[in-house]
Amino acid sequence: xxxxxxxxxxxxxxxxxxxxxxxxxxxxxxxxxxxxxxxxxxxxxxxxxxxxxxxxxxxxxxxxxxxxxxxxxxxxxxxxxxxxxxxxxxxxxxxxxxxxxxxxxxxxxxxxxxxxxxxxxxxxxxxxxxxxxxxxxxxxxxxxxxxxxxxxxxxxxxxxxxxxxxxxxxxxxxxxxxxxxxxxxxxxxxxxxxxxxxxxxxxxxxxxxxxxxxxxxxxxxxxxxxxxxxxxxxxxxxxxxxxxxxxxxxxxxxxxxxxxxxxxxxxxxxxxxxxxxxxxxxxxxxxxxxxxxxxxxxxxxxxxxxxxxxxxxxxxxxxxxxxxxxxxxxxxxxxxxxxxxxxxxxxxxxxxxxxxxxxxxxxxxxxxxxxxxxxxxxxxxxxxxxxxxxxxxxxxxxxxxxxxxxxxxxxxxxxxxxxxxxxxxxxxxxxxxxxxxxxxxxxxxxxxxxxxxxxxxxxxxxxxxxxx
Numbered sequence: 001x002x003x004x005x006x007x008x009x010x011x012x013x014x015x016x017x018x019x020x021x022x023x024x025x026x027x028x029x030x031x032x033x034x035x036x037x038x039x040x041x042x043x044x045x046x047x048x049x050x051x052x053x054x055x056x057x058x059x060x061x062x063x064x065x066x067x068x069x070x071x072x073x074x075x076x077x078x079x080x081x082x083x084x085x086x087x088x089x090x091x092x093x094x095x096x097x098x099x100x101x102x103x104x105x106x107x108x109x110x111x112x113x114x115x116x117x118x119x120x121x122x123x124x125x126x127x128x129x130x131x132x133x134x135x136x137x138x139x140x141x142x143x144x145x146x147x148x149x150x151x152x153x154x155x156x157x158x159x160x161x162x163x164x165x166x167x168x169x170x171x172x173x174x175x176x177x178x179x180x181x182x183x184x185x186x187x188x189x190x191x192x193x194x195x196x197x198x199x200x201x202x203x204x205x206x207x208x209x210x211x212x213x214x215x216x217x218x219x220x221x222x223x224x225x226x227x228x229x230x231x232x233x234x235x236x237x238x239x240x241x242x243x244x245x246x247x248x249x250x251x252x253x254x255x256x257x258x259x260x261x262x263x264x265x266x267x268x269x270x271x272x273x274x275x276x277x278x279x280x281x282x283x284x285x286x287x288x289x290x291x292x293x294x295x296x297x298x299x300x301x302x303x304x305x306x307x308x309x310x311x312x313x314x315x316x317x318x319x320x321x322x323x324x325x326x327x328x329x330x331x332x333x334x335x336x337x338x339x340x341x342x343x344x345x346x347x348x349x350x351x352x353x354x355x356x357x358x359x360x361x362x363x364x365x366x367x368x369x370x371x372x373x374x375x376x377x378x379x380x381x382x383x384x385x386x387x388x389x390x391x392x393x394x395x396x397x398x399x400x401x402x403x404x405x406x407x408x409x410x411x412x413x414x415x416x417x418x419x420x421x422x423x424x425x426x427x428x429x430x431x432x433x434x435x436x437x438x439x440x441x442x443x444x445x446x447x448x449x450x451x452x453x454x455x456x457x458x459x460x461x462x463x464x465x466x467x468x
Contacts, residue, residue, distance in 0.1 A: 060144035070196065072140035072147040074111055074171035084111035087134065088170050089163060092156025093179040093186060096197035102176035106197055109179050109186070110156065113167030118368050118392050121165035122349045127153040133167025140171075159186040161284045161308050162226055162242060162268045164326050164350050165368070165392075174199075184243030185224065185266040217432070220247060220467040221454040227270035227311075228437040228450045229279055236464060237439065239450050240281055242266035244289070247454065250464035253277060255292030264301075269311040274318030284308040286323055286331065297321065297334030305329075306343070311395075313356040313363060326350040328365055328373065339363065339376030347371075348385070352393060353437075358400040368392040370407055370415065381405065381418030389413075390427070395437045399444025408449050410434040412457060421445055423459035431455075 060066045075082040084090055091112040099106035113133035115121070120129035130137075140146025152169045159179065160166075179186040216223035224242040229252075231237070236250030244258025244267050255278055258267070265285040272279045278292025286300025286309045297320055300309065307327040314321045320334025328342020328351045339362055342351065349369040356363045362376025370384020370393045381404050384393065391411040398405050404418020412426025412435045423446050426435065433453040440447045446460030454467035 060139060064144040066139035066144050066146055066148055068147065070147045070199070071110065071152060071169045071172045072149040074173050076140055076142070076146065077149060077171055082173055082175070084109075084173060085170060087114055088112060089114055089166065090159040090173070090179070090183045090186065091163075091166050091169070092158045092191070094156055094191040094193050094196075096194050097192065098194065099176075099197040101198070101200070105176070107175055107177065107179055108193075108196060109159070109173040109175075109182065110154075110169045111171050111173060112155065113150065113170050115165050115167050116391075118165045118349055121368075122347060126155065126164055126166060128165050128167055130168065135168045135170055137168070156191050158189045158191075159183055160242075160266070161185070161187075162266055162310065164308070164310075180262065184222070184263070187264055188262070216453055218453045218467045220245065221452070223433055223453045224266075225436055225450055225452050225454050226266070226268050227281075228439050228448065229270045229272040230439045230441070230448070231272060231276040232274060232442060233276070234442045234461070236276075237448055237456070238270070238272070238279065239437075239454055239456075239467075240267050240270040242268070244281065246270075246279070246281070246291075247467055249456075249466070250462070251276075253292070255279065255294075257281075257291070258289060265308070268309060269323075271312050271314035271321060273314065274316060278318075280312065280314065280321060282309055282312045282323055284310070286325075288321075288323075288333075293318075295319065295334070297336075299323075299333070300331050307350070310351060311353040313354050315356065315360040316358065317360065322354065322356065322363060324351055324354040324365055326352070330354075330363075330365075330375075335360075337361065337376070339378075341365075341375070342373055349392075353395040355396045355398045355405060357398065364396060364398075364405055366393055366396040366407055368394070372396075372405075372407075372417075379403070379418070383407075383417070384415055391434070394435060397438045397440040397447055399440055400442065401444050404444075406438065406440070406447060408435055408438040410436070412449060412451075414438075414447075414449075414459075421460075423447065423461075425459070426457050 078085045088111040093109040096106045113135040115128035115132045117132040135150030137151040225239050227240045236252030238248045238252045246257035248254045265283040267281050268284045269282040273294050278294035280294045281289040288299035290296045307325045310326045320336035322336045323331040330341035332338040349367045352368045357378050362378035364378045365373040372383035374380040391409045393407050399420035404420030406420050407415040414425035416422040433451040435449045438449040441461045449457045456466040
């Protein structure tokens with residue numbers, strides 16, 4: 001009975017506290033586990049601390065490396081290679097100063113398991129349930145002499161901020177170069193833990209990690225495509241990457257991008273002007289970058305946000321735009337009118353995208369569970385909210401002449417509502433990389449979807465090319 005209580009308490013706390021909280025954790029366990037009147041405490045503080053230090057049900061003691069509260073080096077569980085393993089994503093980093101291994105600053109980057117579902121995420125909690133991330137909590141390959149892997153739900157958060165539902169930390173990459181030179185989505189926001197300066201692993205490397213055998217097949221996109229836009233005549237489309245590169249196809253004209261620039265936050269959205277002679281990019285901090293005939297009408301860059309920006313839409317005139325945050329907050333600029341938002345209201349799952357009505361007098365927001373929220377003259381035609389999904393929804397597009405909209409999931413599944421015709425999908429088909437966005441043809445009869453590597457899938461729409 002006592003072991004069950006302690007294990008449950010330890011397991012729950014391990015999933016909710018950071019790697020720095022082991023002392024507080026032991027105090028909570030030691031003080032909380034007691035039974036009825038007239039009975040002794042089941043555990044003394046010393047044994048309560050030992051229970052906390054069982055490290056995923058191993059027999060490791062409290063003085064061992066596995067119980068120190070730090071994640072294992074990736075190289076020790078990744079065939080000797082110092083990069084994030086397949087199926088993981090970089091979620092944040094910290095710095096240790098005065099490391100003898102680097103002759104100065106040393107950088108540690110956490111690799112989190114990717115979530116196969118979004119169960120558990122939402123309402124301010126950014127981690128999927130353990131059953132969704134496929135990680136196994138335990139010690140590294142050297143047992144008690146290893147650090148821990150697959151246990152901690154903790155995120156520094158400077159990398160891949162477009163991913164708001166993430167799994168447990170599998171391992172950490174260590175290098176002498178800044179994280180943003182390794183993963184362009186990482187920002188320069190600083191976290192410091194100098195106690196890690198002299199930690200060592202045999203396969204540590206002083207340079208950016210070599211590409212893994214399963215690295216992205218697209219040199220141009222680095223598998224970081226986040227957004228897509230189409231020209232008014234439907235004769236071209238473009239895609240934008242998290243690090244600000246714009247790739248154009250068909251009659252979509254190139255007017256510049258952010259390649260080679262250091263971004264404070266990753267690019268998460270894109271919209272074309274009404275003429276097709278310009279476009280905007282938006283970063284997760286609400287910063288706006290305008291190219292061609294796209295006019296700058298304001299931004300949220302440098303202003304406080306409750307949650308990161310996840311997408312944008314332009315008005316039909318091209319003289320304004322809306323930004324949407326993951327909590328459903330709407331920010332309107334230029335001739336874009338504010339028609340309401342979900343900001344401050346409860347959401348089952350975070351907002352992942354938006355689309356404007358053909359008149360510009362309304363818009364739809366879509367959540368990752370397929371929930372639809374309609375404002376202004378945007379009519380509600382149905383949603384996937386509360387219905388089972390194989391993979392989360394990642395975007396929405398409008399069928400202008402059909403009076404409806406389509407949702408796309410990360411596996412390429414399409415869900416059509418209102419008058420929006422269904423022309424096919426990638427649901428159930430093997431994908432090299434997940435789908436991240438969709439746009440409709442001007443008539444709305446067809447649509448494109450784009451994957452994170454830049455792969456384009458066209459349905460009742462012309463295929464105009466994709467990155468090599």
